[in-house]
Amino acid sequence: MTEIDRREYDGVGVFVTGAASGIGAAVARRFASAGAKVAVVDRDADGATRLAEEVGGVAIVANVADASAVDAAVATAIETLGGLAVVVNNAGVGDLRPLHLLDDKTFRRLVDVNFSAVFYAMRAVVPHLLERGGGTIVNVASQSGIGPTRNEAVYSAAKAATIALTKSGALEYGPSIRVNCVAPGFVATPLTGLFQAEPETFEPIRSSTPLQRMGTADEIAEIVAFLASERSSFITGQTIVADGGNSLPQAGTDPTLAGLWSRFSGD
Numbered sequence: 001m002t003e004i005d006r007r008e009y010d011g012v013g014v015f016v017t018g019a020a021s022g023i024g025a026a027v028a029r030r031f032a033s034a035g036a037k038v039a040v041v042d043r044d045a046d047g048a049t050r051l052a053e054e055v056g057g058v059a060i061v062a063n064v065a066d067a068s069a070v071d072a073a074v075a076t077a078i079e080t081l082g083g084l085a086v087v088v089n090n091a092g093v094g095d096l097r098p099l100h101l102l103d104d105k106t107f108r109r110l111v112d113v114n115f116s117a118v119f120y121a122m123r124a125v126v127p128h129l130l131e132r133g134g135g136t137i138v139n140v141a142s143q144s145g146i147g148p149t150r151n152e153a154v155y156s157a158a159k160a161a162t163i164a165l166t167k168s169g170a171l172e173y174g175p176s177i178r179v180n181c182v183a184p185g186f187v188a189t190p191l192t193g194l195f196q197a198e199p200e201t202f203e204p205i206r207s208s209t210p211l212q213r214m215g216t217a218d219e220i221a222e223i224v225a226f227l228a229s230e231r232s233s234f235i236t237g238q239t240i241v242a243d244g245g246n247s248l249p250q251a252g253t254d255p256t257l258a259g260l261w262s263r264f265s266g267d
């Protein structure tokens, strides 16, 4: 892991959604360890309070699927932290089932947490960022938003919408505000708990992934910190895929060609 510049975000206000767990918690810790004042935003009140205490930040309990709750959370963060320079839209929820079995409530939840919430937060914070002379927004999408898989149709579509919103934001608010996105592959967090509880279910994915493992929340947090910082000052509108190379093997083609080589090489 790269050495952290303890003063990179000295006193800077950073807003992180879904910060009570997994990737969001790692992001909150990463910014706090570089001196930031972090707004730990989550619907999980206990988790948000715990994390805020740990990182010396402020807990803001909000359901990011609710536009007025997001408006209030952004306003509270600006007031409490004395302004915001970085916004990380990380909160997300998953669901595994074929699309014809999704009821309206689950459909709305997937769209609202994984996509609408990103729009609400961007809409709420952009006037403040423009007024203070700039800032950065980093959205967390998913590898599934680029290459959808079965049983994640609406999750994938919502993440694809977040990737598109990232590009529109970059076009509309450059040069003042940079907007980028991270698309993680499989990362060890409560969201992927099944794979950790039953490693054999992950084995086919592991063996076809060039880096042969899941990512860690800290690895994703490092990319978020990079995209938020001056170190990425010429990057905007981009989505960085961090998946250990998992999206590279084309379905069917790669294993078939790998097998053909051993036939021709006589191995």
Ligand SMILES: NC(=O)c1ccc[n+]([C@@H]2O[C@H](COP(=O)([O-])OP(=O)(O)OC[C@H]3O[C@@H](n4cnc5c(N)ncnc54)[C@H](O)[C@@H]3O)[C@@H](O)[C@H]2O)c1
Residues within 6 Å of the ligand: 017, 018, 019, 020, 021, 022, 023, 024, 041, 042, 043, 044, 047, 062, 063, 064, 065, 090, 091, 092, 093, 094, 113, 140, 141, 142, 143, 183, 184, 185, 186, 187, 188, 189, 190, 191, 192
């Ligand atoms: N873990 C992975 O393998 C993986 C892969 C691709 C993308 N992602 C994305 O990364 C992000 C973080 O995922 P994670 O693995 O850390 O998940 P996680 O379940 O560990 O954490 C998600 C956090 O979001 C919060 N949250 C959920 N709905 C909310 C709402 N309506 N309002 C406020 N907070 C809410 C939860 O309380 C939780 O603290 C998500 O957007 C997820 O889609 C994760």
